Amino acid sequence: MNKKLFRTDTKALVGSVIIGIVMLIMMQVTGRIDAILDPTLLLLNGTCWAFFTGLIVLMYRQPAGIIAGVVEAVVAMATGYSPLGFFFLFANVIGSVVYSLISGRLSMDKLGHHILAMLGTAVSGNLCVMVGLIYVFHLDWKIALLSSCLTAFVGTIAAGILTKRVYGSLQKSALL
Amino acid sequence: MGLSKLDPRTKLAWYVLMINFSLISGTAVQLSIVLLVEVMASLILMGSLKRYKAMIVILLLLGLQILVVQLIFCREGVLIYQWGILKIYSQALPLAITGILKAGIIVLASMHFFTSSSPQEFTLMLIKFKIPYRFAMLVGLSVRFLPLMKAEYISIIDSQRARGLRMESAWDNLKGIFPTFLPFLYRSVRRATETALAMELRGYGRTKTRTFTSSLELRTYDVVLISGMLMVIIISLTSKILPLI
Amino acid sequence: METIAKIKIEKLVFPHEEKPALKNIDFEIVRGDFIVITGGVASGKSILLHTITGAIPHYHDADLTGKVTIMGQDIKNMPLNRMSNYAGYMMQEPQNQIISLDVYEDIAFGLGNLEIPLEQMDQRVKTALQLVGLKGYESRQTAALSGGQAQRVVLAGVLALNAPILILDQPTAELDPQGRNELYERLGQLNKTKNLTIVLVMDRIEEVLNYANRVLYIRAGEIVKEYLPKAYYMEQMMHRRGRIKHLSSSNKDQSRPNEIIAKISNVTYLYKNNLLGCEDINLEIYKGDFLSVIGLNGSGKSTLAKLLIGLLKPSKGEIKVFNQPLNKGKLAEIRSQVGFLFQNPDYQIFASTVEEEVGFSLKLRGEQNEVIVQKIEESLKFVGLLDYKTIHPHRLSRGQRQLLALASILVSDPEFIIADEPTSGLDENQGYMIMDKLLHLSKNGHTILLISHDLTMAKDYSNRLVALHNHRIQLDISRRDLDQHLDTLKAIGLNFHNPISFREVEDGSLQA
Missing domain, CATH: 3.40.50.300 (P-loop containing nucleotide triphosphate hydrolases)
Structure with a gap:
């Protein structure tokens, strides 16, 4: 098994659940701020999603990334935190797998590596959301594409920088 | 018969059936019928719709958002109103309505499925699907830790406010994300490490199988219901796909 | 052997x-x-x-x-x-070691992993619960247990494994x-x-x-x-x-000067679900006081502390700190002069180095860089963490992190310090170290409000004791007069006579 991609020890499994819950709570917090500052773009929420999707993979690899994504979406639905969780289930899983595939091939020492991995995650995740917008909400594809591109762009840059800094700080703390 | 008496696998089949209907039904009438069936099922099995109150409010807000977006951007149908660059087309409203009905069906079905079984039942269902128990048991862990961690996050916010961090406006909240999120993250990593250690030292993952204090068995009515629903799914999918071939 | x-x-x-x-x-x-x-x-x-x-x-x-x-x-x-x-292992925080939603499932967790058959499992769970004195708790929800009960459930889960x-x-x-x-x-x-x-x-x-x-x-x-x-x-x-x-x-009664640091008048606080937090509280805190608020868990101590710093708003009554009412306009100014030390230092730590952590509140206030650097050095020196200033705060031990939280407060030189169970989670030596620092500050003119269930520490360090019972102030006395009120305090569950001492065991009276 590729050690850069997979980890199935108990620390990683439990970590995925707990950080999945952190993600859920922070998604709610950023969602509330977005509702006031940018109610239709949800840039903060999108960045928060991309950041956690990347960070969890860096911390605990796979399947932790997938588990955290499923925990976030399912617990959000089950507890009424965010009844729309279903629509993020696929984005969470696909975004996480893409991040693993890219980050597993890079040293992740440079900011560029983080941005590149995040680009893959943000694009694939937002593609899922775009399909949902078109198929479920019947939104015009050009509008859906524009909105997804914007969120993906902001998410890539902001979340790329953030994952590097926060992951660096976690490594320094020796908590991992 | 209460919903809780059904096997979680029966509920899963119902969930898949509803998602299937929401995605393949094209008209507002079809979707309304499916939604009505769901609501009736909720009423029969649970007695009231009280627990869906928050969900309904969120769906209405979402509906409003979809409606506004469709009114502004929809270009299907005929032009019925123009004011400067704002053009409203005839298909905007029907599209918004079918959109919100589809979302409503999916959300209600998800709530049905995820709130009607205990974490232990979900774990047992995953075990039946041959998922290793080390993974399946994480379901219970997430339900156990959510309220604890939510309370902890509130304490962290209080703690930083006492230190002088302002959390009054949305802008303050934005600036306050890092001083509140980072302690939360560190605390959670510590918690994960301790919990995992406690679990391993109590033999977690020692062997491939373990003893559970309860078990799942499909009853006759579960088998009948699952077969019936699977048949409907297969028939509806075939009738959609066949004409395409 | x-x-x-x-x-x-x-x-x-x-x-x-x-x-x-x-x-x-x-x-x-x-x-x-x-x-x-x-x-x-x-x-x-x-x-x-x-x-x-x-x-x-x-x-x-x-x-x-x-x-x-x-x-x-x-x-x-x-x-x-x-x-x-x-070997079985039990750590400090019971909530991190409880895996399941109900007590029975949690104790059975380890047994299930060892593939113990169901009948045997049932017997061992019951025996373990009996050993820790929680017979009949099988179906209780783990989230509803008190701290002591939760720790005993963890112990039962470990004991059930028969290590x-x-x-x-x-x-x-x-x-x-x-x-x-x-x-x-x-x-x-x-x-x-x-x-x-x-x-x-x-x-x-x-x-x-x-x-x-x-x-x-x-x-x-x-x-x-x-x-x-x-x-x-x-x-x-x-x-x-x-x-x-x-x-x-050193903790002689202050000759009460007239200067009042904080005044709580007829304050009642109700939580959202109408649960009583505290009722009819009247309290004046004087400059230089080392005041300990004591009481059992749930008596309203922490509510009182949070009211004093404006984290909660009274449902009735008024609170003045530094002679100013605690309202939105004044809150930031008042908070800059009040330091609040929480039970758990980890609720505050977010910076990547010890010095950055200490300097956070000064940065919030927009102080100049040179001032920040100097004040950081002073406070870290005071708590004995100067040598650690460039390392990540989470590399410190739990006791050191509590000292770091204290330094983060001291850096703003607050006149009034509220410490909510500051020794919880620490061992005795670490606890005394924190208390000594607070006493040192008190001697230098700072006013200290200590919230504690540690009666020994409250008695040893403060000059004034306020006892809460059922959300109300039951007693407000000078430390000097404690001996006259021991029975009243005992009646509300605050026993200042050490319940068990080493000598009693030596005498054999405990075994009896």
Whole structure:
């Protein structure tokens, strides 16, 4: 098994659940701020999603990334935190797998590596959301594409920088 | 018969059936019928719709958002109103309505499925699907830790406010994300490490199988219901796909 | 006497660190031993426990030179999930160790992992619950347990595995005196009646020494002395007497000046679900007071503290701090002069270095860089963390992190300091260290409000005691007059006579 991609020890499994819950709570917090500052773009929420999707993979690899994504979406639905969780289930899983595939091939020492991995995650995740917008909400594809591109762009840059800094700080703390 | 008496696998089949209907039904009438069936099922099995109150409010807000977006951007149908660059087309409203009905069906079905079984039942269902128990048991862990961690996050916010961090406006909240999120993250990593250690030292993952204090068995009515629903799914999918071939 | 474990560690070094965390450790554990490990802040006590449980090196990365064997098995070669055959381990925070939603499931968790058949499992769960005094708690929700009960549920889960050694890391540090007594009493019984070997890192001395037969004192990662419990108790008591003498000369009643720092008038607070937080509170806090608010868990102590800093808004009545009402416009200004020390330092720590963490509140206030640097140095020096200023705060021990939280408050030079259970989660030595710092500040003119269920500390350090009972102030007295009110305090569950002392055990009165 590729050690850069997979980890199935108990620390990683439990970590995925707990950080999945952190993600859920922070998604709610950023969602509330977005509702006031940018109610239709949800840039903060999108960045928060991309950041956690990347960070969890860096911390605990796979399947932790997938588990955290499923925990976030399912617990959000089950507890009424965010009844729309279903629509993020696929984005969470696909975004996480893409991040693993890219980050597993890079040293992740440079900011560029983080941005590149995040680009893959943000694009694939937002593609899922775009399909949902078109198929479920019947939104015009050009509008859906524009909105997804914007969120993906902001998410890539902001979340790329953030994952590097926060992951660096976690490594320094020796908590991992 | 209460919903809780059904096997979680029966509920899963119902969930898949509803998602299937929401995605393949094209008209507002079809979707309304499916939604009505769901609501009736909720009423029969649970007695009231009280627990869906928050969900309904969120769906209405979402509906409003979809409606506004469709009114502004929809270009299907005929032009019925123009004011400067704002053009409203005839298909905007029907599209918004079918959109919100589809979302409503999916959300209600998800709530049905995820709130009607205990974490232990979900774990047992995953075990039946041959998922290793080390993974399946994480379901219970997430339900156990959510309220604890939510309370902890509130304490962290209080703690930083006492230190002088302002959390009054949305802008303050934005600036306050890092001083509140980072302690939360560190605390959670510590918690994960301790919990995992406690679990391993109590033999977690020692062997491939373990003893559970309860078990799942499909009853006759579960088998009948699952077969019936699977048949409907297969028939509806075939009738959609066949004409395409 | 059967040797059950041999611990021989030449050196244990964590990655990226030069100094060994443990060195020259060599001792044996005999079946039936009740060993207490003690030492100062960051001395390596918990790390030593981790090497016995196998968490080091299996779980935490470290370079271990030496050999740890339990019942002849080298721990290095044993997966952690097989350790339950040899040792059970219980940590400080019970909530992190409870896995399941109800008590029965939680105790059965380990048994299920060992594939114990259902009937046997049922029997063992019931026996374990009986051993910890929680018979009949099977169907209780784990989220609704009190701290003491939760810790006993964890203990039951560990005991159910029937491991011959029980290892505990400050098991009662988060509990109130009642919870502490209950737990140690159970441990003592298990050691005597079941010949269970116990190794624990100590939190409070009186209770645990009653049951121990060996005390290991560790300093800078090395066991420097082994005591008999009685000898250690005597030494500690002498030390404490000296401390009390020193304190009593310093915590004389303030000749109450007229300056009032905070005034609470007719305050009632109701939580959202209409639960009473506190009722009809009238309290004046004077400049220079070292005031302790005491009371059982749930009596309204923390609510009072949060009201004082505006984290909660009174449902009725008024609060003035520095003669200004606590309203939105004044809150930021008032908070800049009040320091609030929380029970758990980890709720505040977010920076990547110790110095950045301390400087946070000054940055919020927009102070100049030179001033910030100077004040950081001063406060870190005061709490003894200057040498650690560039490291990540989470590399510090729990006691050091509490000192860091104190430094983060002191850096703003607050006139009024509110400390909510600041010694919770710390062992006795660490607790006294925090309290000494608070006393030092009090002597320098700061006003201190201490929220505590530790009656000994409240009595030793403060000049004024306010007792809360059922959300109301029951008593507001000078420390000098405490002796006249002991019965009243006892009636509301605050027993200032030490419930169990070491001597009583010696006399045999406890066993009786």
